[in-house]
Amino acid sequence: MADIQEYNEKIFEKIKHINDYGQEFWYGRELSEVLEYTKWGNFKKVIEKAKKACENSDISILDHFADVGKMVSLGSGAEREVDDIMLSRYACYLIVQNADSRKKVVALGQTYFAVQTRKQELTENFEQLSEDRKRLAIRNELKDHNKKLVDAAKSAGVETNLEYATFQNHGYMGLYGGLKAKDIHERKGLKKSQHILDHMGSTELAANLFRATQTEEKLKRDNIKGKENANKTHYEVGAKVRKTIKELGGTMPENLPTPEKSVKSIEKEEQKKLKNGGDKSE
Structure with missing residues (x-):
């Protein structure tokens, strides 16, 4: 395809x-x-x-x-x-978020307009950004939406840190074909202190951003109640994103390459550039 x-x-x-x-x-x-x-x-x-x-x-x-x-x-x-x-x-x-999602073309539209709208929100010149800056922009967007996802999950009945970790794993399992956060961490060959989201390329980050935003909206829109139902919803959204990627002939997220540089390293580099630029102007 x-x-x-x-x-x-x-x-x-x-x-x-x-x-x-x-x-x-x-x-x-x-x-x-x-x-x-x-x-x-x-x-x-x-x-x-x-x-x-x-x-x-x-x-x-x-x-x-x-x-x-x-x-x-x-x-x-x-x-x-x-x-x-x-x-x-x-x-x-x-x-497309409110259309009949049973139609394949609607599912494609949900992916297309969500990704394009997020890109537009991040920057009007997203396509002209380097891969590093795309990663930094999407990672920062994901941080913001993960906070909103925490609130939506809490409203649904996911209360403790352990329950939220389980909730997050259901989303990853849906998107990554059964892999949990720990499995993804090991697959990327990361150290214990390293976070998987900081070691994803822009395409993988975008898939996770879509998973997070759509789960947050579905939890609120459908007024999901109960941690089991919240977990199920997160898994189903993740699985739907995975299915769409497959239908479009894309690479499964677990098979995407792990960048050599972490997002934290990119952040430090950007801060250093800003600092040096400020020093030069003074």
Whole structure:
């Protein structure tokens, strides 16, 4: 199967539009067709759920969802106006999170828009960053979302440190085909004091970021209660991310190379550069 970038060029990038100000957007009706919704009315219900999620995040709906009229051709050669909606990348992200996840194309869309949205949040020039800086950016993003995941898990009933370690292992087992954190640690050949997340490349970190953010959102969205149910949810999300990687022809996370340099080393190097730069300017 073609790699993820080529696949997305054929699906989601193909229907992307650019306005006069250089801003990207998608039309709701075109996205609904790609996501295999045959009735616009059904898709509008998904859009309303996405708008609600946007509102609940204290983000302006008007900045991401814009109702428009659109002329379409009729069989007779005449035209008529139909209602449509212009969507930002973030709006598309919220829509695929609320769409029918049983559809393969929706699962692909969840991966695509989540990864692209996170990249956009990290930096507008993500693709121009070096691998080291990509790792540093995603690792910092993951630190932030792991804190939110802790809170979501606690609300679900995961209370002690031991229970949270078990909860985390379920996520890793889903994503890494049964491997726990300790197994991944040993597979990478790390010392006891070294953290596995600091020894992942940007692709592996991105997969774990997706696992963490989607688990956090699902725990809250579905109001999951009970540590066993929380563990099950984390495993299922991890397994779904793994399945998507496999369907897209990607490398399984446990088979990705371990970088020679840790994220902590990169952080120290960046701090040193900033310090030296400051010294030169004084």
